[in-house]
Amino acid sequence: MTKSAIKTKTIKVNYLARVEGEGALLVRLRGQDVEDVQLKIFEPPRFFEALLRGRSVMEAPDITARICGICPIAYQMSAVYAVEQGLDVMVPPPIHDLRRLLYCGEWIESHALHLFMLHAPDFLGYPDAVAMAKDHAQRVEHGLAIKKSGNAIVSLVGGREIHPINVKVGGFYGLPSRRELNLLKDQLSSALEIAIASTIWVSGFDFPDFDRSVVLVALRSTDEYPMARGRIVSNHGFDLPAKEFDNFFEEIHVPYTTALHSVVKTEKGGGAYLTGPLARYAINRQWLHGRAGELTRSLNLGSVVTNPFKSIVVRGIEIVHAIEEAIRIIELYEDTAIASVGVRLRAGQGCAATEAPRGLLYHRYTFDADGIISDAKIVPPTSQNQKSIEDDLRRLLPSFIGLPKSQMTHLCEQAIRNHDPCISCATHFLRLEFDSVANDGMGDL
Amino acid sequence: MTVLLIGMGNVFRGDDGAGPMFARRLLSRFNAEEHADFEFEVRESDGSSFSLIDLWRGWETVMVVDALIDASRPPGQILCIDGLREDLPWDPLSVSTHAFGLIEAIKLSRVLAVLPKKLQVIAIVAESFAMGDGLSPSVDQAIDVLVQQWPNPVFQTVQR
Numbered sequence: 001m002t003k004s005a006i007k008t009k010t011i012k013v014n015y016l017a018r019v020e021g022e023g024a025l026l027v028r029l030r031g032q033d034v035e036d037v038q039l040k041i042f043e044p045p046r047f048f049e050a051l052l053r054g055r056s057v058m059e060a061p062d063i064t065a066r067i068c069g070i071c072p073i074a075y076q077m078s079a080v081y082a083v084e085q086g087l088d089v090m091v092p093p094p095i096h097d098l099r100r101l102l103y104c105g106e107w108i109e110s111h112a113l114h115l116f117m118l119h120a121p122d123f124l125g126y127p128d129a130v131a132m133a134k135d136h137a138q139r140v141e142h143g144l145a146i147k148k149s150g151n152a153i154v155s156l157v158g159g160r161e162i163h164p165i166n167v168k169v170g171g172f173y174g175l176p177s178r179r180e181l182n183l184l185k186d187q188l189s190s191a192l193e194i195a196i197a198s199t200i201w202v203s204g205f206d207f208p209d210f211d212r213s214v215v216l217v218a219l220r221s222t223d224e225y226p227m228a229r230g231r232i233v234s235n236h237g238f239d240l241p242a243k244e245f246d247n248f249f250e251e252i253h254v255p256y257t258t259a260l261h262s263v264v265k266t267e268k269g270g271g272a273y274l275t276g277p278l279a280r281y282a283i284n285r286q287w288l289h290g291r292a293g294e295l296t297r298s299l300n301l302g303s304v305v306t307n308p309f310k311s312i313v314v315r316g317i318e319i320v321h322a323i324e325e326a327i328r329i330i331e332l333y334e335d336t337a338i339a340s341v342g343v344r345l346r347a348g349q350g351c352a353a354t355e356a357p358r359g360l361l362y363h364r365y366t367f368d369a370d371g372i373i374s375d376a377k378i379v380p381p382t383s384q385n386q387k388s389i390e391d392d393l394r395r396l397l398p399s400f401i402g403l404p405k406s407q408m409t410h411l412c413e414q415a416i417r418n419h420d421p422c423i424s425c426a427t428h429f430l431r432l433e434f435d436s437v438a439n440d441g442m443g444d445l
Numbered sequence: 446m447t448v449l450l451i452g453m454g455n456v457f458r459g460d461d462g463a464g465p466m467f468a469r470r471l472l473s474r475f476n477a478e479e480h481a482d483f484e485f486e487v488r489e490s491d492g493s494s495f496s497l498i499d500l501w502r503g504w505e506t507v508m509v510v511d512a513l514i515d516a517s518r519p520p521g522q523i524l525c526i527d528g529l530r531e532d533l534p535w536d537p538l539s540v541s542t543h544a545f546g547l548i549e550a551i552k553l554s555r556v557l558a559v560l561p562k563k564l565q566v567i568a569i570v571a572e573s574f575a576m577g578d579g580l581s582p583s584v585d586q587a588i589d590v591l592v593q594q595w596p597n598p599v600f601q602t603v604q605r
Contacts, residue, residue, distance in 0.1 A: 113495075117545075130549070133556040141557060147495060162491050 007031060011409050023421070025412055026256075027393060034397050037390045039416065041257040052376040057083045057350075057367050058169050058343070064363070064378065065163045068422060070113065073106040073158065074356030076167040077228050078363040078378075083169045085242070086350020086365060089343055094336055095171045096229070097329050098157060102167070103227040103354075104326040105153025108146060108191070110357035111277075111315045111322075114420045115202065116143025119312050122414040123205035139201065142194045146319060149191035152184055153326055171340025181330045188330075192323045196291055199316030203299045208411065210396050211306040214388055215264060215272065216279035219355050225280070225287040225321055228354045233283050234264075234273070235304075242353040245362050251379060262384040272387035275359025276419060277314040278305050292321035308392055308418040315420075318357075345371035356381050358420050382421045389419050448485040449504045449561075453492045453511045453547065460520075460571035460584045463512040465489045467569075467588045474592055483596040497550035498559060507561040510591075511547065512584070513568035520572035521583030523591060523600040528564030567591070567600060 011027040028035040048067055055063060060079040065072035077099060084091065116139065117129040126132040133140040151161050156176050158164025166173050219230030220239075232248075233239045240248060251260040263271030281288075281296075282304040288296055295317055305314055351364035359381030366375040392415050400411055452468025454461045468487045490496045492511070501507045509528065518524075528551055547566070554560040569588070572581035580588070591598050 130552045130556055133553060137557050140553070144495060144498065148499060151495075161496075162493075 008035075009405065011405065011412060013409060013413060023257075025393075025416065027397065027412060029397065029401065032398055032401055034394045037393045038256045039386055039390050039421075041259040041386075049376045049378055052365070052373045055373055057087075057345070057365055057371045057373055060363075060365060060373070060376075061167050061169065062163075062165070065167075067378070067380070069162055070110050071106060071356045071358065071422065072163050073102055073154065073167075074354060074361050075363075075378075076164065077103060077354045078352050078356075078361045079365075080167060080169050081228060081352035081354060082242075082350045082363040082365055084343075084350065085352050086348045086367070087169075087343060087346065089170055089341060091171055091341055092338065094334070094338070095340070097333070098172065098175070099167075100224075100227055101153060101326055101329040101333075102157045102164070104322040104329070105150045105157065107227070107322040107357050108150025108319055108326070109148075109154065110150075111319045112143050112147040112150060114357075114417075115198070115312055115315050115319070116140060116146075118420070119315075119417050120202065120205075122410075122417060123202070123207075123312070139198070142198055146191045146195055146198070146323075149184070149187045149323070152187060156180060156184065168340060170343045171338070173339065175336065175339045178333055178335050181333050185327060185330055188323050188327050192291065192320065192327070195316065195319045195323055196295065199295055199313065199320060200299070202316050203313045205312070207307055207309040208396075208400075208414075209307075210309060210399070212308065212392065212395055213306060214274045214391070216282050216304075217264075217273045217275050217360060217384070218279040218283045219353060219360065220283050221287070223287070225284050225325075226355055232353055232360065235279075235282055242351050242362065245351065245353065245364070245379075246377075249362075249379070249384075251383065257386070259386060260383050261387050262379050263387060272391050273384065274388040274419075275381045275384050276311070276357075277318055277359075278308065278311055279359065280355060281305060281314045281317070288317065288321055290321075290324045292317050292324060295320060308415065311418045311420075345369065356422075358382060358422050359385060380422065382419075385419050385421065389416055389421065392418070446484070446506060448483075449501060449507045450485050450487045451490050451497070451500055451507065451509045452487065453490045453497070453509055455491060457576065457578055459573045459575045459577060459579065460512045460569075460581055461574045462578065462580060463569045463571065463584050463588060464492075464510040466580060467510045467591055470588060470592050471595060475595060480596055485596070492546050494545040494547075494550040494553060497547060498554050498557075501554070501561050501564075502559045504561050506563045508565045508567060509547065510567045510569070512571040512574070514574065515570055518570045519583070520570050520581060521587040522570040523587055523598065524568045524570065525600045526566040526568060528566045529560065567598065 009029040013025040024040040026038040026040060052060060052063060060083055061076040064075040064079045067075050121129055121132045124132060129140060154164060155161045159166030216235045218233060219226035220233040221230035231239055231241055238248060248265055249262050250265050251262050254261050264273050285296060347369045349366045353360050353362045361381055362379040364377040365373050367373050393412055396415055400408055452464035454464035456462035456465050468489050472487050488500050490500055569584055572583055
């Protein structure tokens with residue numbers, strides 16, 4: 001067959017639906033081959049790495065929290081642990097536990113928002129959650145209730161639901177009382193039962209038949225399903241502390257997107273890798289105890305979930321785990337007078353990686369003797385996942401070439417939503433290179 | 446009957462802070478003794494759909510005060526829109542989560558049968574949503590006028 005006789009098809013999605021932030025998709029097909037996949041992020045660069053220069057390290061948690069309205073805790077946690085690592089600040093276990101409780105709140109509300117409002121409609125054939133609610137009102141109410149329980153934790157421990165104000169280098173500005181935390185328990189216990197039922201519900205969805213082996217990267221802890229502590233581990237053999245992140249990963253500028261792509265330096269074939277629930281589950285499932293552990297067994301999830309469409313099930317399991325963890329931490333919490341430890345400024349560099357709901361979030365700060373930041377690097381999970389998301393589409397589409405274009409388009413969007421991209425987080429980078437290629441395509445969709 | 450008054454917006458985005466600033470000024474200046482027959486509770490909201498649904502769930506009468514960008518109207522103009530009308534302009538929930546706002550809250554609340562029986566949206570036409578706190582003079586003055594007139598504000602009812 002001559003080249004001219006081969007059918008070509010282009011799938012364009014000008015505005016990706018039901019994702020956080022603004023992005024688009026371009027897929028070019030030639031016959032049975034996927035010629036090109038471009039996850040185009042056109043949300044303007046936000047220059048947070050530049051904003052941090054000249055600011056105090058003590059301001060890093062509050063500044064970086066503004067990167068995202070859905071996952072501000074992740075930025076605050078990566079910031080405080082990075083600065084504390086650079087200044088040799090050791091916080092006592094109760095502060096670690098309270099930070100973990102706060103992170104549980106964010107995992108709960110972020111995962112619930114995605115699972116119920118953004119992703120579930122895909123599997124049930126609805127264009128959006130409002131349409132889905134007409135037939136599944138109770139499920140949507142469950143989602144709202146679960147999200148509300150997560151928001152309640154963030155509000156109490158973080159001081160505010162959006163862009164919390166109680167987190168600082170060294171600990172917290174103020175502590176909740178045991179009585180205040182106990183008031184959350186009933187709400188969380190109720191949310192736990194709903195979350196378990198909801199995870200069973202989503203596990204029964206009709207999942208496209210698609211399995212893919214990918215490089216998975218997540219924190220691995222020695223005694224818990226990781227949120228804020230652990231080494232960076234992959235299923236391809238590397239195991240490193242956060243301070244070696246730059247030796248293994250690099251960010252590259254891609255012409256068609258305002259968000260950098262993060263790749264593994266040493267991997268052949270482009271260095272794509274995946275962070276987030278699928279990676280965390282594969283690397284840390286042994287730390288899923290209680291009802292979350294029971295669910296992984298009763299749902300036969302196996303040791304690794306290789307179908308990215310089933311990420312919704314893993315998110316459900318992580319919601320269950322986060323609620324159980326929150327209850328556990330609350331039950332063990334004792335009133336203490338120590339809200340924070342002292343911080344002595346000196347010149348240095350600090351880095352840390354924590355697990356945002358969407359995946360690994362790396363921060364690195366260089367600062368002078370007065371604690372003034374001279375350089376900052378922030379690598380969010382969506383930057384790290386972009387290339388893997390594009391690879392998903394490259395491998396997925398050939399099996400579905402025969403579908404009508406509208407169905408293929410929906411499948412592409414659904415495949416992107418498997419990874420819950422947070423586009424606002426991804427568009428923070430420092431350098432903006434203007435050239436005609438970089439600006440091409442914005443109106444070409 | 447107690448009315449729930451929600452001041453909606455972001456105080457760090459210029460005139461988008463009109464709703465919360467109105468709520469705060471009303472609380473500090475309103476003389477409840479002079480208007481004993483008008484009972485209300487005041488809340489602030491960042492405007493996210495889930496926050497709004499959570500706030501107005503169980504309430505019969507709700508008033509939402511928010512800023513509005515409308516180049517065809519003078520800044521500071523005060524409008525009243527019936528929040529229960531079916532033809533409200535809607536950016537579908539199918540766009541990004543940045544768009545989970547008042548309209549989506551109304552749509553979802555209707556489906557979940559938690560919409561208030563009466564929902565008034567009092568919109569103050571804004572001049573600018575630029576970054577930073579502080580209201581433009583026209584919006585600042587409009588808020589003062591609204592507070593002075595409360596609980597009988599004068600505004601233009603929007604039919605379409």
